Amino acid sequence: MTDLLWQKAGVRTDERIMQFLAGDDVILDCEFFLHDIEASKAHVGGLLNIGLLSADEHAVLARELDTLAEDFRAGRFVLDARFEDGHSAIEARLSERLGDAGRKVHSGRSRNDQILVATRLWLKARLGDLLESCRAVARICLERAAGEDLPLPGYTHLQRAVVSSTALWFAGFAEAFIDNARRAHDTLTWVDANPLGTAAGYGVNLPLDRQHSTNALGFARMQINPIYAQLSRGKFEIAALDALGGALLDLRRLAWDLSLFTTAEYGFVQLPGEYTTGSSIMPNKRNPDVIELMRASYASLAAARCEIEQLLSLPSGYQRDLQFSKGAIVHGFGRGLAALALLPDLLAQMQWNASAMLSAIEPSMYATDVAIEQAAAGVPFRDAYRKAADDAGKAGAGRTPQASLAARVSPGAAADLRLDELRARLRALET
Secondary structure, three states, X not given: OOOOOOOOOOOOOOHHHHHHHHOOHHHHHHHHHHXXXXXXXXXXXXXXXXXXXXXXXXXXXXXXXXHHHHHHHHOOOOOOOOOOOHHHHHHHHHHHHHXXXXXXXXXXXXXXXXXXXXHHHHHHHHHHHHHHHHHHHHHXXXXXXXXXXXXXXXXXXXXXXXXEEHHHHHHHHHHHHHHHHHHHHHHHHHHOEEOOOOOOOOOOOOOOOHHHHHHHOOOOEEOOOHHHHHHOOOHHHHHHHHHHHHHHHHHHHHHHHHHHHXXXXXXXXXXXXXXXXXXXXXXXXXXXXHHHHHHHHHHHHHHHHHHHHHHOOOOOOOOHHHHHHHHHHHHHHHHHHHHHHHHHHHHXXXXXXXXXXXXXXXXXXXXXXXXXXXXXXOOOHHHHHHHHHHOHHHOOOOOOHHHHHHOOOOOOOOOOOOHHHHHHHHHHOOO
């Protein structure tokens, strides 16, 4: 390991303790490293503005930071056990290449605000990915809702209940993912605050140009108070995970529908071949592994959220416990976004089995229509309900699924999907 930034004379470092302290930081910091470099460039620009760096020193530091980013992307620079973490690696590289200029880079900042700003930039990027994934799912759901309208059994308590439709199913998930996109957008707006320049959580005796770093890094606003900057670590991560969690909850229910609909017992849906896998022992099997892992992805998100929430039983100020929050968000967002990224293509390619769906619609599923029609004719609804229940087996006489759906005129129902309103909501999130 390179010389420790904080090494004190006369204090021996124990390799086992150092390995415990470092943990998997170097591996995890690969996620944040380019953001850390970007924030370092903004920081040295601010140091130039307050006269702590000369123009020449700033120029060579900015150039070397760009080179480091290029080397990292190309694999010429690797974060490994030589370094305690990504922050140490940046400073070690600059000091090695640039001497005194490199050793000035940490003036006025702490690894506390370094990881805060790198994580904040990472969260903004991931929330942007979440926003786009939710919009993509909503778009394909709206397209399919408008393009086909096949009768589909509607279930409550996993029992056949009323006539539904594929258009209603797709429109339901379209609205869900429009709301998920709105939540991702609003969370991104809230998270868009710059903590760089708050140092270890109490400010420093330098007139740091924090507005410069805020503008240079593309933040909407500055996170003003240094104590709150530290208090927000974990809090902002939980908010981002919650936004992802909303989408993954809907994904889980959608995946459950498809898990049922693709069974031989239902037979309503055929998945594209590439979204299934084979059995290692049963030659006849094609397994819906993709939708099963989509269904499972919320578990990783829930674990990540729980881990961070448990870490936050802390007083104000920085505590080393917070180091573990990095792994949680990387794991939670990694699995969650990977699952969502596959969903639009799956929804675009899945095929409905119209005959299987039609044959699953039985006469009693029209009983609600009968009761409502009687109520509309003036019969007290509870009386109409009892009569329809008694004659449920005959409710389908002379009726068709298409006619039942066409009569469903309540706003949002099958005869009034209001897809234009949903499209307008989606467009508002794409500008």
